[in-house]
Amino acid sequence: MxxxxxxxxxxxxxxxxxxxxxxxxxxxxxxxxxxxxxxxxxxxxxxxxxxxxxxxxxxxxxxxxxxxxxxxxxxxxxxxxxxxxxxxxxxxxxxxxxxxxxxxxxxxxxxxxxxxxxxxxxxxxxxxxxxxxxxxxxxxxxxxxxxxxxxxxxxxxxxLADMIDAIPIVGWLYKNIFRRGFGYFFIFIMIPLLRNRCPLFLRSTILRIPSTFVNVNNSQNKNSFSLPRTVFDVIPKPLHPYVRLSRIDKPTGSWVIFLPAAWSIALAGTTMTNLYLVGLFGIGTILLRGAGCTINDLWDKEFDRRVERTKSRPIASGELSIKQGILWAGVQLSLGFLVLIQLNFPTIVMGVFSLIPLFIYPVMKRYTNWPQFCLGITLNWGVLMGFTAATGFLYPSVIIPLYFASIAWTLHYDTIYAHQDKQDDILVGVKSTALLFGKDSKLWLRAFSIGIISHLITAGLSVDQAWPYYAGLIGVGYHLHRQIETVNLNDKQSCWTTFVSNRCTGFMILACILAGNFLK
CATH class of the missing domain: 3.10.450.50 (Nuclear Transport Factor 2; Chain: A,)
Known part of the structure; x- marks a missing residue:
């Protein structure tokens, strides 16, 4: 210069x-x-x-x-x-x-x-x-x-206000209805949601403390203290059905959604701003995954009642009504929108479009043998948003191969997951890649693994990743190979254990990206 x-x-x-x-x-x-x-x-x-x-x-x-x-x-x-x-x-x-x-x-x-x-x-x-x-x-x-x-x-x-104001009709609705009504929305939505369930509305349930409860506490060592072991130990009991409806008690699903978005952000660089974005995406993952699970259970309530693993879900079992499920989905989507508008404009637009596959996916298992592919499109939308949120622009040469790698990963772990329910799925008429592939499932899983690694290499080349990234992918490939070799697709527990181990897969890929960033 x-x-x-x-x-x-x-x-x-x-x-x-x-x-x-x-x-x-x-x-x-x-x-x-x-x-x-x-x-x-x-x-x-x-x-x-x-x-x-x-x-x-x-x-x-x-x-x-x-x-x-x-x-x-x-x-x-x-x-x-x-x-x-x-x-x-x-x-x-x-x-x-x-x-x-x-x-x-x-x-x-x-x-x-x-x-x-x-x-x-x-x-x-x-x-x-x-x-x-x-x-x-x-x-x-x-x-x-x-x-x-x-x-x-x-x-x-x-x-954002200027942008909305300039839209015909929408601008008027935003100024005169949305801005005034948004606060009231949460107040009035929580009343029917928690009616007859929350102690805040039934003060007597808090005041009536059985004497045996006091005696038991008196018999314990005053200095003893036990840490909460599960999420249910720290959340009020009336909210437990909503926790189970959103699968908050089963965090593996949140991890496999969050980690591809974290890969995308990490590929844009290791900065404090990107660390802040990772936090936002983490919150958004919990909210949007919860909303997706709620919508899925609303669609599948009849199927869930006929499947052993899912018949105890809150809506299928009648523990929550359809109305409460819809209201709960609305709360999560609204909170997710508040997180979304913290991002840049291109990412906000992409986030809004993510609602399309979110609502469509639950019906795919009725019509296609590839619902896991549709699930991959839905769950990995954060890949498209992460790099865009970090850079402010769309870079197809980076986000498209990373998106394909993430979809291949979803096909890998969710095909294994679907093998848990294949007998029930046949009885109720639900389709899946587990039923489609049958005895050839492990051959397909190897193909998906090759797709994961090859597309991750392409994404790395697009951002000039350093050699530790590619060296680490060798370990990721071996980890996927061991999953395929050791899983027993006819054993539900083996399928579940292998599915959960994909959290480790996601962290390994993230570690590869961070190691590469360190030497770039």
């Missing part, structure tokens, strides 16, 4: 001329960046030369910079072209101002205008009020007739 130059003392006339020239050039760059009909070749020729190697892009949905250890021109270029390929935008600039900093070597440009979304222009052009900020540094130049500079920070500023 050329050395920065400190502008010599100039009169105001020369400086105004320089600022005017910068404004003209930055206006052209803005038009090219936000007019998505511009070709990728034109972007490379007319925009990329003005982009610094340490460029940092930020949008309103990111806490801190996406690349805190320095920017990345390559990622910026991929995101710029992806934006142009996916959307149809134009930009109307109201005002553009450039100001040089006191050091006369750096400056800032602020653009006030409207991004017009023309994706469905034959119906409606969606206006989004936006403020763009470019921070740039001046470079060594023999003449100021054509000033040389590079942009090292690019920021977009807009708000």
């Amino acid at each position: 050329p050395e920065n130059v400190e502008l010599s003392s100039k009169d105001s006339r020369d400086q105004n001329k320089l600022i005017h020239q910068l404004e003209q050039q930055l206006s052209i760059i803005t038009r090219l960046l936000y007019t998505t009909s511009v070709s990728g070749v034109e972007l490379d020729r007319s925009v990329l030369p003005y982009i610094s190697n340490d460029i940092v892009f930020k949008d309103p949905w990111q806490e801190g910079d996406p690349w805190q250890e320095g920017g990345n021109k390559h990622l910026y270029r991929i995101g710029m072209k992806g934006f142009h390929n996916m959307f149809h935008f134009t930009f109307d600039a109201f005002q553009l101002n450039v100001k040089l900093n006191d050091d006369q070597k750096t400056g800032r440009c602020i653009v006030d205008g409207i991004m017009n979304v023309n994706q469905f222009s034959w119906i409606y052009s969606y206006p989004l009020r936006s403020i763009l900020v470019y921070e740039f540094r001046l470079l060594n130049s023999q003449t100021m007739d054509v000033p040389q500079f590079e942009i090292f920070r690019h920021e977009e500023m807009w708000s």
